[in-house]
Amino acid sequence: MTAAVTSVDGALDRTGWAAQPGRSRFLALGLVAGLGLTPGYAAAGEALQVTSAWVPASDEIGIDLPLLMTIRNDAAEADAILRVRCPFANFAVKHTVDRGEGAPAMREIKSIPIPENKTIELKRDAYHVMLLQTRQKLVDGEKFTCAVVFQKAGTKETEVQVSRTP
């Protein structure tokens, strides 16, 4: 441990920090305590998490594209997606897909239900967000930040990756 401290804090030796071992130890303990507390607070405040958000790459502008993502809701209450804003599209709506006698058809809905204690995946052929009137080309590998607004969990700034359609 002494060796690690010396090598990592080598630059600090000259500033006199190393001459105050008591203070250093106090700071280190504070840091450890802080880290120990963080996961608890994170779990309480982030019972709902959005991951793997992506849109298909496209060379066209002014088109509609699905925004897909995985939502894990560890909360005891159901939630819902109310709104989405992405910098590269003029509008966003929520869609479900109806399966009747004809081909499956997308239909706009007011919100996408997110059940409690469940992980759901938005898909083209199920609930999804539809981005309308894209403002730019979307190149494979690009990343954007979109705001996903949940009824209970509030606004989640979400990283969205542009991916070639599988």
Ligand SMILES: [Cu+2]
């Ligand atoms: Cu759609």
